[in-house]
Every structure is written in structure tokens, then in C-alpha cells.
Amino acid sequence: MTRTVFYGFGAYVGAIDGLTTCSWWADDPASLKWSRQALVPVDLAKNPSAVRAGTLKVDDIEVDDHRVDGGLTTIGPRWPGGSPIGQVWLSDTYWNSLGNKPDRHPASAGGDAYDYELTSILYWVGPLAGRRFYGFHAKIVNCNGPLAQVEIWSGGTARGKQPAAGTWWVDLASSAHAVDPIATQIAIGGQQEGALFLDAPTARGLMVAYVKKPPGFGADFYP
Amino acid sequence: MSRVPDAIGVRVQRVVEHKLLVGGAAELEELLGRLLRCQDADPEPPVPKTLDLIGHSTPSTSLLQLGDWVIDGMDSNVVALFHRLATNRTLPRLGVHGVRLLGCNTAETSEGRATLDSLAKTLDLDVFGSVGFLFASHYVPDGFSDDWRFLLRAAHDLHDNPSENPQRVRRLDLETLPALAVSTAARAGPYRFVTNDIARRILAVIRGDAGAAMVGPALQSDYQIAVPSLQPRHHHIIDVLLAGRFVRVYPDGHEHPGILFPVADPAALGALVDELPLT
Numbered sequence: 001m002t003r004t005v006f007y008g009f010g011a012y013v014g015a016i017d018g019l020t021t022c023s024w025w026a027d028d029p030a031s032l033k034w035s036r037q038a039l040v041p042v043d044l045a046k047n048p049s050a051v052r053a054g055t056l057k058v059d060d061i062e063v064d065d066h067r068v069d070g071g072l073t074t075i076g077p078r079w080p081g082g083s084p085i086g087q088v089w090l091s092d093t094y095w096n097s098l099g100n101k102p103d104r105h106p107a108s109a110g111g112d113a114y115d116y117e118l119t120s121i122l123y124w125v126g127p128l129a130g131r132r133f134y135g136f137h138a139k140i141v142n143c144n145g146p147l148a149q150v151e152i153w154s155g156g157t158a159r160g161k162q163p164a165a166g167t168w169w170v171d172l173a174s175s176a177h178a179v180d181p182i183a184t185q186i187a188i189g190g191q192q193e194g195a196l197f198l199d200a201p202t203a204r205g206l207m208v209a210y211v212k213k214p215p216g217f218g219a220d221f222y223p
Numbered sequence: 224m225s226r227v228p229d230a231i232g233v234r235v236q237r238v239v240e241h242k243l244l245v246g247g248a249a250e251l252e253e254l255l256g257r258l259l260r261c262q263d264a265d266p267e268p269p270v271p272k273t274l275d276l277i278g279h280s281t282p283s284t285s286l287l288q289l290g291d292w293v294i295d296g297m298d299s300n301v302v303a304l305f306h307r308l309a310t311n312r313t314l315p316r317l318g319v320h321g322v323r324l325l326g327c328n329t330a331e332t333s334e335g336r337a338t339l340d341s342l343a344k345t346l347d348l349d350v351f352g353s354v355g356f357l358f359a360s361h362y363v364p365d366g367f368s369d370d371w372r373f374l375l376r377a378a379h380d381l382h383d384n385p386s387e388n389p390q391r392v393r394r395l396d397l398e399t400l401p402a403l404a405v406s407t408a409a410r411a412g413p414y415r416f417v418t419n420d421i422a423r424r425i426l427a428v429i430r431g432d433a434g435a436a437m438v439g440p441a442l443q444s445d446y447q448i449a450v451p452s453l454q455p456r457h458h459h460i461i462d463v464l465l466a467g468r469f470v471r472v473y474p475d476g477h478e479h480p481g482i483l484f485p486v487a488d489p490a491a492l493g494a495l496v497d498e499l500p501l502t
Contacts, residue, residue, distance in 0.1 A: 068373040081355045081374055142433055144485035145468040149435055166390025167435045169469075169483045175439035198438070205438040 002125050004048065005182070006064045006089035008118040008156070009102055010109070010214035011040075011075050013084040020045035020078055024088060026102035028214070040102050042088060044076040048122060058124055064089035067223050070132075070200075072120060072210070087213050089120065109213070113156040116195040118211060121183065133177045134203045134210070134222060138196035141167065143188045148172050150186070150196065155222070156211035165208040175202040225278030225289045234359035235277060239366055242277075246290030248304055251276075255313055262317055269318025273351075275366055280326035284334040287326040294324065295334065296341030305345045314348060321349035323375065325367055327356045330376040343378035351375045393474065393482050395431035397422065400459040400472050402452035413501040414449040416458070421495055422450040425461075428491045429470055434482040437471075444471065446501060467492045 011024040014036070023039035025032050032038045047065045050056035065071025074086030095101060104115055116135035123129050137158030142149035151164035170176060177183040177197035185194035198206075203222040210222045225232060226244040236242060245251045262269055278289045287294045295301050308314055314322070322342060329335045330352030343350040353374050361371040405414060417425065425448065444462035448470075452459050462471040462481065467489035471481040486492050 066373055077373060078370060081358070081361070081371065142485065145465055147437070147465070147469065147483070147485075149433065149485075167392050168390065169435050169437040171437075171439050202439045 003121055003123045003128075003180070004058060004061050005092040006072065006120045006122070007092060007095055007104060008072060008087055008089045008120070008211050008213060009104075010106060011086060011088040012214065013075055014039050016079045017041075018079070020076065022076065022079065024075065027106035027108050031108060037100065040088075040098065040100060042090065042094075044073065044078075044082075047071065047073075047077075051124075059093060061091045062094040063091065064120070064122075070223055072134075072223065085214060087211065112160040113211070114159050114195070116182075116185075116197070117153075117156045117158060119182075121177070121180065121197065128177075128179070132200040133183060133197040134200065135183075136196045136198060136203075137194070138186055139164070139193040140186055140188070146171055146173060148186075148188050152196065152206060152208070154209045156213060165206070168206065170196075170198075170202070172196075175199055224276075227278065227290065229279075231359065232279070235362055238359055238362040238364065239277075240364040241366075247292040248289075248301070251289060251292070252304060252307070255308065255317070258317055259311075259313055269316070271318050271320055273321040273323050274314060274317075274319045275323045275325055277325045277367075280329050280335075283332075285326070285328040285332040286334055286338060287324040287329050294338060294342075296338030297334070302341060302345060305342055309346050314346060319348070321351060321377075322346065323351040323367065325353065325357055327353065329353050330381065336378075336381050339376075339378035339381065350378045352378075390436060392432070393434035395426070395429060395434055395472065395482075395484050396474070397426065397450060397459055398453075400474055401476055402454045402457035402459055403477070404456060405449055405458050405460075414447050414458075414460075415496045415499040415501060416449045417496065417499065419451055422448075424495055425450075425492060428486055428488045428495075430485045430487050434472075434484045436480045437483050442469075442471070448496060463492070463496075 009026045011026065012029050013022050013024045014029060015023040021043045023041045025038055026040060042063050044063055046056055046060060046062040048061060049065050049069050051058050051061060064073045066073050066077035072087060072089040074083055075088055076082035104118060114137055117137055119135040121133045123131050136155065137153045138150045140148050140150050147169045149167060149169050151167050153162060154165040172178060175198055183197040185191050186196055207221060224236060224242045224244050226246040243254055245254055276287055276289060278287050280287055281293055330339060331354055335352055339350045339352045354376055355374045361368055442464045444464055446463055448461040448463060449458035450461065464471055468486055469483050470486060471483050473479065473481050
């Protein structure tokens, strides 16, 4: 597999089974009536770091790394002591394999984000190997030569009619991802508003909040 | 490690192989002095390390306690001790590049955060606290296990939060740019020195209402335009980028990201400055 696509969810841990294994609700458990059937299992150790350490195959990744290891997941990563409420970024392969697949958009925040704002891509081979891209909603407002001036929304907020977090000049050819068909949609001379996938250093340079999930929790910068 | 003979402390002491027990501030300072004398006598450079201070934290304020000494960054005696360590460069000479206050929740309270901040500023080192409960199982014979480092936060991590202020489009106002003595300009030359008259004509070809920071790799300037400021022998600096398609200025100071403005007519900009010598 040349890449791993991760989908972001807000997570409330409801059961802990081991040092790195747990099950979580994808929405406020009270709204799910504390249903044990709604718990989603995950092994937080089945992550890209394990692939790099040679102890896991790429196809078996369940979840992105914790933030301390450069990923987007914020629950755990170990028990006890790990954070019980935060974000889980599941690999699309694992998400698709789940019998009780959680909705990409929980009922409590169904209208906040476009799917691509809750998507990140990590490449394993090819010219993008080792690079991470995070999805944003963006709108081109100006162009000049190779640079596009774009309004960019904080992660996971654009569909909720929030104002843009700001306006920046971006070299889409070097910092955005225009190769993968699921990635960047906007282009100079093309679609003017939609998905913009920025590589990790560029996303970090925006100094905007990354996906705020669960919605009641504080925000942080992109890792 | 705090010289406290309670059950939890004893369990941690049993796990960690290399530790030194202290009962208070004077004992810690004396211990560091002894270590420094050993290090100074050793021809080998020190091994990079962190200074891990391990103990319980105080109720409600979660300040680390070593014996009878509470490490409170608002206490002048505490600050004085760390100031002496900083003045003597005690910790860097021992190879210490960071200090970790390993007690429960030492980065969770306002008092704890203020202490991390105070110590980091005094020592000019990374200072870490914890955002959870710390148990004996978090330790290995070498000390605090790297597997549990997600429980630690550096003082500088506790400051910055994503801006609530949108990064709006900026307008170009030459007179608000920093005026620099060109020889000390942060991003040095080559320069093209222009007169005030040419500067006015340059501004006319810049789209001064479309400024924004750039994200991604920083662009190298082709050359810089030095515009006279009201301050004698000082100039406002304008970077010219991408063959004259953009200019970049630093209205927030040269230590902050530059703001890019598109040039409406790169050819006209070139005609105004290309004949001027590069200095």
C-alpha cells in the first residue's frame, strides 16, 4: 500500500482492555444511551510508528500515531494515564472493516465539517514517501504567477459557516497536494473553492486550530 | 528523588537504578555542586541528559515537593536557587538540557504552570511538568519511561494557543515598516537604493491592498529595495521575489513572518529599479 488515509473522530473512551487497547464512543455517550454496542474497538499501538519499527504491516494499521509521535490521535496512547477523551484518527481500511462503523459526522456535530477536513494522508512509498497531508477547506481569492492567495478555514469548521481563519499566499505546487485524486481540489485556473491538502510543515505554519473534536474540547496547533 | 519514605516513593526508588535522594533545597544545591566538581575533573564531555526531580506534588496546587522543599516558581527563595544555577551554568556544564518536575499533575494547575514558566525563563532551558498521575509503572531502571512521555508538557507548550484572531488581508503602509540601518538589516542585501520619488512610483505598481503572509517554504529574494526613512541613515527594506511578481515587507518586525504583496506590473517595477546599481 502506498499510502494510509486516516479519518478523524471525536472519541470518548468507554472501556479499557489492555495497555494500548480500548473501545470508544464516537459521540457523547449520554446521547448514545451508553450503549455498549456503539463502542468502537481500537488498538492504539497499531499505528505508523509500529510500521516504522518493523512490527506491523501497513495494511494492518488501525489508527494514526498519538500527537507525541507526530500523528493526530489524542486519546491514550497508553492506559492507565492516557487521555480518555480526544480524537481518534482511524485508517480507512480499518474503518471499512468495522461492523459498527461510526459515522464520519456524529449527530452532535453533523454539520460542522466537510469529509476532507476530517481526512489526512500519510505516504509510504513514491515521491511523497514520509510526508503527511492534512485536509482543509479553502477558497482562492487572488492569483499572481505561481502563488495563490487563499482563505483557509480552521480544521473541521468550514461547513458550519464559520469565517475563514485567515488569508495566506500558498505555492500550491510545492505545499499542497495535487496528485492524489481524493486530495486537493482547488487550483489556479480551476476549481476556486473546496479541498486543500497541505503538507504538515505548511499546516503547522498556519498557526490555526486543528480539528476541534470532541467539539467541547480545546484546540491545538497542527502537529 | 525526594527522600520521602512512603509506599509510592519506595516503589519508584526500587525501580529506578541510578538515583540520588534529597531532602530539600540546600541538599539539592550541594549535590549538584558535587556532581559539577566530578564533571569538571572528567576529561570526557558530559552526556546529554535531563534533570529529573521526582517526588509528590502538593495538594490542590500540584507543586513538586522534594523532602520539605516545595518548588514554587513564585517563591523568591526558589527562584534565587535556580538563578544561582543559571548564573554558574551548573546544569549545562553537567550536560543537562532540560528539567522535568515528575510529580502528579505538575503542569495542570495555574501555580504549576507558573512554576514551569518561571524556571524555564530563569534557567533558559526546557522545563517539563506532568498532565496526569504518575505511578511507579511509568518508570524503568533508566528513569522515567519514554513510553509515557505523552504525560509531560514543556513550559513553552503551555503558552501558545491557536490564534482566535483571523489572519486578515494586510495593507501596505511604507511608513509603518521598521527602519533599519542597512548594514545591520536582518536579511542583508544586495540592495538597490532608491529615492523617495522612485519609491512612490514603485508603490504605485504594487497591489497594496492584497497583502498576506505566505505559508510553506520561504522564498529567496532576488534583491532588496532600500527606501529612505525619516530616521537618518535608516531605510525601509522591501524584498523583491519571483522575478518581480511579488514584494515582501516586515511590518511586524524582521523577526516575524514577512507579508507578501503582488506586483501588478512587474515590468514597470523592473524599469524603475533595474538601472540602479546593486550595493
